[in-house]
Amino acid sequence: MKRLLFALLACCVLALPCRAEAAGPSPGLLVPIIPDARTGHYQITVSDAEALTAASVTRSVERTGITAKTDVFVEYPLDVEHPQTYYVTVTAIPEADRIGLDAPASKTFPVTTGCCPGVEGAFILGDGSAADPYQVYTPAQLRHVQQHLDAQFVQKQDITLTGTWTPLGTLTGVYDGGGYSILELNTTDGLFSSLNGATVKSVNLVSPTVQGTNYVGGIAGTLALSNLTNCTVTSGTIYGDARAAGGPVFAGGIIGYSDSSTVINCKATGSVGGIANGAALYQGGITGHNIQSSYIGCLSSIIFLGAEGTSTHTGGIVGVLGGYISPITLQNCHWTAPAWAVGSGSNTGFTPNTGDSFGNSQVPSIDGLS
Known part of the structure; x- marks a missing residue:
């Protein structure tokens, strides 16, 4: 019963949408973690395929000591010019003193990048604010500026x-x-x-x-x-x-x-x-x-x-x-x-x-x- 309870709690660790982010020179996904009361140890994996294969591009990070809602950045070679669906897997790992009482549990979420799903030229990086302007890479993204004329933009090439x-x-x-x-x-x-x-x-x-x-x-x-x-x-x-x-x-x-x-x-x-x-x-x-x-x-x-x-x-x-x-x-x-x-x-x-x-x-x- 304890292991089942932990698994159910772990499935709720991600309650907010991921979004593309640029930390320094590298793009990636910002993954919000909402912990349960049973663990503070998480592994976050981003992949370009739901079913992992030898050809899959994956990146993983581990974070411990999470006790409150935390945004975890996972560096990943996103396509910054075109929307694409990636797969984020969050795994809750029991702390050492819980091994034998609780089992690891995980959940996978599809994440499609872009400010406007399905729209040609959707911005992959940025949210249009002064702190995080939309990033413009392509003619289609430059064209998409007209949909957000009150926002802030930075051209990247x-x-x-x-x-x-x-x-x-x-x-x-x-x-x-x-x-x-x-x-x-x-x-x-x-x-x-x-x-x-x-x-x-x-x-x-x-x-x-x-x-x-x-x-x-x-x-x-x-x-x-x-x-x-x-x-x-x-x-x-x-x-x-x-x-x-x-x-x-x-x-x-x-x-x-x-x-x-x-x-x-x-x-x-x-x-x-x-x-x-x-x-x-x-x-x-x-x-x-x-x-x-x-x-x-x-x-x-x-x-x-x-x-x-x-x-x-x-x-x-x-x-x-x-x-x-x-x-x-x-x-x-x-x-x-x-x-x-x-x-x-x-x-x-x-x-x-x-x-x-x-x-x-x-x-x-x-x-x-x-």
Whole structure:
């Protein structure tokens, strides 16, 4: 009877779901153990097959002295790019003074990784919090960002895109590119449609093509109450065509339209332009149109492609200020063309905050500048 009682208790040691986890550089499963009163000694095994064979990949750990609910990390070579079912076996082992009175008992649980079972691109690692952001490895996982736009993310490797990309919507959370690259983006507004109260950092777009309508930029079409840091657009083609949609075009190497935001240490190279069918075109090396935003340590080397016959306002950093008078902060920014940092209503060359104290300048090349 005692052995049977122990076995029944041991079958309840796992009462909460396992989840994928990354402890340091190694992924694995976090297994919650709820002990019974008869033992504090457990063996936890993770396998890729329910029926263990010589070919099975398994990892085991033992923990003793467990007297309260405890999460035990089992290092395991998870597939971090695709959901997969693993099998967790928890074995309760009697302490030495219980041998002969109680017998070992175990239970096996299937665990399918991924934040959203059955959804392509489900995140395997992370929970979207600041302490444990979702980890992005593949194009499908990058696409899945649009299902959690208020969460936090970190990119873990270079990602090459194919075909036409639909912008990721309005980000209100945090996307950390980790210094890795996103290559061959081909889209309309930008990587994101817009950023609102968001933070984007260390994103590198390589050879993106952004061909949209009114608001176009490498990172996003519009930026509001947000922060961009250490982002680059290399060899980008950014072009807005608003002839069918009507209205002006706001085009920038990084952002089309910026409102009450901060852009720090961002860099853009390539071409920017558009055509607005008689309405204004605002084109800038970093941002097309600015309202009360700051640019610190930004660099641009852009060929501008504003269409003939369009009222065009061009600046090496910003195409135009809202109402031509909206406040702007420029510090230590450098650009290769035109001669002024910010275009004005008449394009006569309005460059605020120039001089040694602010360190802004037109330069022949931004190579070697940081």
